[in-house]
Amino acid sequence: MRLDGENSGEEQEEQVNSVAYSICGDGFPHPQELVVGYALTSKKKKSFLQPQLIGLARNRGIFFVAIDLNRPLAEQGPFDVILHKLSGKDWCEIIEDYGQKHPEVTILDPPDAIELLHNRQSMLQDVVALNLSDCHGKVGVPQQLVVTKDPSSVPYEVAKSGLKLPVVAKPLVVDGSAKSHELFLAYDEFSLSELEPPLVLQEFVNHGGLLFKIFIVGEAIKVVRRFSLPNVSKRDLSKVAGVFRFPRVSCAAASADDADLDPSTAELPPRSLLERLARELRHRLGLRLFNIDMIRQHGTKDVFYVIDINYFPGYGKVPGYEHIFTDFLLSLVQSKYKKRPVA
Structure with missing residues (x-):
């Protein structure tokens, strides 16, 4: 199914299977290895996913993976975070359904909140x-x-x-x-x-x-x-x-x-x-x-x-945005692990 605002995932710069997880004693991936699935317009992808962000993120264990809009989202991943900025009723329904079925994945941000x-x-x-x-x-x-x-x-x-x-x-x-x-x-x-x-x-x-x-x-x-x-x-x-x-x-x-x-x-x-x-x-x-x-x-x-x-907004124009954003992404997964009960 084709959605507004983006082409298919042919231009993926990183593939999910390129990420090597290190499994901790609790059976979960180590929090320093973070997979961020993104669904962005071509314009937003160009302005946001700049080489300095991708390089710094990789050095810190963060991997950006393009979501293929021509495939069911449930068949892709696994993702720790989904970053999106697309329009259209179809996409909103897809991301809302995915969030309900995968509460362990952080959605940035909820479509109904964005709609305001x-x-x-x-x-x-x-x-x-x-x-x-x-x-x-x-x-x-x-x-x-x-x-x-x-x-x-x-x-x-x-x-x-x-x-x-x-x-x-x-x-x-x-x-x-x-x-x-x-x-x-x-x-x-x-x-x-x-x-x-x-x-x-x-x-x-x-x-x-x-x-x-x-x-x-x-x-x-x-x-x-x-x-x-x-x-x-x-x-x-x-x-x-x-x-x-x-x-x-x-x-x-x-x-x-x-x-x-x-x-x-x-x-x-x-x-x-x-x-x-x-x-x-x-x-x-x-x-x-x-x-x-x-x-x-x-x-x-x-x-x-x-x-x-x-x-x-246009974070790519903010000086040092790549450090701000990678810190933020790591804080998401760190807070998630802190909340998990000790087995």
């Missing part, structure tokens, strides 16, 4: 419910409006909601396509009728043209800076009208970490705040591999907004 991040209306609900505010700062979500009706109704809906201009317009559904990541900045509500619902309209918050991408890998947190949209002034609003399309800012390759930036803008969010946010979202979302796009409100030190959450 495929909708921009639901992805930020847990941040709103968290209402995170303490001595280290405050984390919220920009005011949002979901538009699913005819485009001509958009100006009325915006005026009715009290949403302030400008607004960022994003497709409601996140399906991995280029279209689902299109980004528009609208300076007047009437121009919004040019866009095609379903949309999420998000109030634009001035943030000094800088975005913080917070990468979560299990309990590990890595923050990188990315350039973002510049501030918009009242003078700009009086002179500019219309809707303007922007590239996918949040995944731009250009890092802002080494740029000469205003210290008040570039200062990373407090570590303790990020740790609490990550811990709460891991629990609420039921995910271990995701990233949070966060901005700091311009002119403040401790007011932050989460504008997007993405599943299995």
Whole structure:
């Protein structure tokens, strides 16, 4: 059966039978030898399974094995971990069924949990419910409006909601396509009728043209800076009208970490705040591999907004990601063995 997002397993770089297990006294494979079955799109495979990750993983006893989507999953393996990022109802049913029949295998991550991040209306609900505010700062979500009706109704809906201009317009559904990541900045509500619902309209918050991408890998947190949209002034609003399309800012390759930036803008969010946010979202979302796009409100030190959450993001662009990820994979199997009762 052919599934969305990937070809067959002809391009496997490692075969299951190439892995030599050392059996411990309890009859289980030694935890330092870990087989990770992966089902990734071609694009994700290229960006994530880079030579430095594969080499380091092999040196640490971790073997990545391509899952053949043209064969029943139950006939493949054995796997310790399954790493996946594919779309489609068929794949979700396969991985859910496999997880139920093989509870000893760690699935990264459950399809039903991932599904929450495929909708921009639901992805930020847990941040709103968290209402995170303490001595280290405050984390919220920009005011949002979901538009699913005819485009001509958009100006009325915006005026009715009290949403302030400008607004960022994003497709409601996140399906991995280029279209689902299109980004528009609208300076007047009437121009919004040019866009095609379903949309999420998000109030634009001035943030000094800088975005913080917070990468979560299990309990590990890595923050990188990315350039973002510049501030918009009242003078700009009086002179500019219309809707303007922007590239996918949040995944731009250009890092802002080494740029000469205003210290008040570039200062990373407090570590303790990020740790609490990550811990709460891991629990609420039921995910271990995701990233949070966060901005700091311009002119403040401790007011932050989460504008997007993405599943299995571009880890390959994170410095040292191969060490972070291999540590994470080994921690999974080590915790599994610690939980096993002694015979």
